[in-house]
Amino acid sequence: xxxxxxxxxxxxxxxxxxxxxxxxxxxxxxxxxxxxxxxxxxxxxxxxxxxxxxxxxxxxxxxxxxxxxxxxxxxxxxxxxxxxxxxxxxxxxxxxxxxxxxxxxxxxxxxxxxxxxxxxxxxxxxxxxxxxxxxxxxxxxxxxxxxxxxxxxxxxxxxxxxxxxxxxxxxxxxxxxxxxxxxxxxxxxxxxxxxxxxxxxxxxxxxxxxxxxxxxxxxxxxx
Amino acid sequence: xxxxxxxxxxxxxxxxxxxxxxxxxxxxxxxxxxxxxxxxxxxxxxxxxxxxxxxxxxxxxxxxxxxxxxxxxxxxxxxxxxxxxxxxxxxxxxxxxxxxxxxxxxxxxxxxxxxxxxxxxxxxxxxxxxxxxxxxxxxxxxxxxxxxxxxxxxxxxxxxxxxxxxxxxxxxxxxxxxxxxxxxxxxxxxxxxxxxxxxxxxxxxxxxxxxxxxxxxxxxxxxxxxxxxxxxxxxxxxxxxxxxxxxxxxxxxxxxxxxxxxxxxxxxxxxxxxxxxxxxxxxxxxxxxxxxxx
Numbered sequence: 001x002x003x004x005x006x007x008x009x010x011x012x013x014x015x016x017x018x019x020x021x022x023x024x025x026x027x028x029x030x031x032x033x034x035x036x037x038x039x040x041x042x043x044x045x046x047x048x049x050x051x052x053x054x055x056x057x058x059x060x061x062x063x064x065x066x067x068x069x070x071x072x073x074x075x076x077x078x079x080x081x082x083x084x085x086x087x088x089x090x091x092x093x094x095x096x097x098x099x100x101x102x103x104x105x106x107x108x109x110x111x112x113x114x115x116x117x118x119x120x121x122x123x124x125x126x127x128x129x130x131x132x133x134x135x136x137x138x139x140x141x142x143x144x145x146x147x148x149x150x151x152x153x154x155x156x157x158x159x160x161x162x163x164x165x166x167x168x169x170x171x172x173x174x175x176x177x178x179x180x181x182x183x184x185x186x187x188x189x190x191x192x193x194x195x196x197x198x199x200x201x202x203x204x205x206x207x208x209x210x211x212x213x214x215x216x217x218x219x220x221x222x223x
Numbered sequence: 224x225x226x227x228x229x230x231x232x233x234x235x236x237x238x239x240x241x242x243x244x245x246x247x248x249x250x251x252x253x254x255x256x257x258x259x260x261x262x263x264x265x266x267x268x269x270x271x272x273x274x275x276x277x278x279x280x281x282x283x284x285x286x287x288x289x290x291x292x293x294x295x296x297x298x299x300x301x302x303x304x305x306x307x308x309x310x311x312x313x314x315x316x317x318x319x320x321x322x323x324x325x326x327x328x329x330x331x332x333x334x335x336x337x338x339x340x341x342x343x344x345x346x347x348x349x350x351x352x353x354x355x356x357x358x359x360x361x362x363x364x365x366x367x368x369x370x371x372x373x374x375x376x377x378x379x380x381x382x383x384x385x386x387x388x389x390x391x392x393x394x395x396x397x398x399x400x401x402x403x404x405x406x407x408x409x410x411x412x413x414x415x416x417x418x419x420x421x422x423x424x425x426x427x428x429x430x431x432x433x434x435x436x437x438x439x440x441x442x443x444x445x446x447x448x449x450x451x452x453x454x455x456x457x458x459x460x461x462x463x464x465x466x467x468x469x470x471x472x473x474x475x476x477x478x479x480x481x482x483x484x485x486x487x488x489x490x491x492x493x494x495x496x497x498x499x500x501x502x503x504x505x506x507x508x509x510x511x512x513x514x515x516x517x
Binding site for chain 1 (some may be wrong): 272273274299301302303305306307310311313315317326329330373
């Protein structure tokens, strides 16, 4: 059996999740605090991947990242980034595609904390960063875990975006979901079943773990 | 010395009203803010702590401007050395009592007050407990201790004892009074409890609709000045019953129920639920109503 597409899938999901976490914490923090008028616009943009067909996102990424137009060429010449049909491109597209799954739980978690917690820390002379990392985030572990796992699982389950922007290059962009489609088209049901079953089992296990942890069934291990 | 002179437009459920404050607070004073809810008492504390900015005016503390609208000065809460006990205590749920206190320590602070405070506030037994396992009184003690760790010059208390029963709050009043004296604080307390106010504070500032309407010693504000009482207590009327030609008024004072005899003229302005003072004047106790809060 060829493990390559499965390994690539989890490599993509892991890279995306870590990068997304770094982006989402400041974004969610800003959204939970701001009274700016553009907040609804930003919130809408963050949520768009929930409702748009992945092919729409994929299509615009393809157009934007293409070296044939200004933005793609700028990326290529200034940063040496070739985002079309490459792993890097998949990571960027996946981050946008899974953004709401990471941002929304963290934002909701931060918003649920009483304002007096940050105010108390401010009165004690603590900076915003210290307050965020020492007080706010440790009190929304459940939300963080939910965001991390949902973003990871959602990236594993990607198909349309990957197909549009990544294509089907073995070892570089051929993730499990694409491989399954490919094998089915070639009437190679045994291989398709192998990929599918593995994905099914792993994602089931992950989500089950989240529900067990957040439901308090494993309280001894997670406080 | 704190000199306050500012205006702030506040939004409430019934629309806008203006908080307009002109007040000098001498160093070492223990002040009570008293008034109906929605009078702007909590906003007063939040503005002093820097959590809310006034629209215009100035706040001077020991002649240093903390806020000055003309000079565009607005010190952040981080830079105003203030201890604040929030109404909900705001203990950090992810930290134990000891860690909560430790977090409050300022960078470069030379004197470590934590062991002393743990001892004085009787928190040593609770050092490794998290806030969700503490009772209301224990939380309050932890919050008070935490507010004192940074050796503040000013201590702000937002109805800290409102949710506690009489016995525990009596004990906590002692803690607060001792801390006020031992650490030579300037303390501002928001409270509705007359007993607490009488016991703790030296000045009462009455606020209504965002304005200071009266201020003075607690006795002057709440009591009849001509009265030369041998003893006096504040309480709440539970019932008024007519018995022959006199009336028997049942009053709850802390957790004691007492009965006081009153005549028809005295009874006229008394209703169930009123806050009253029961005082002895020469031989027989008299009872009269305390001016309404609202």
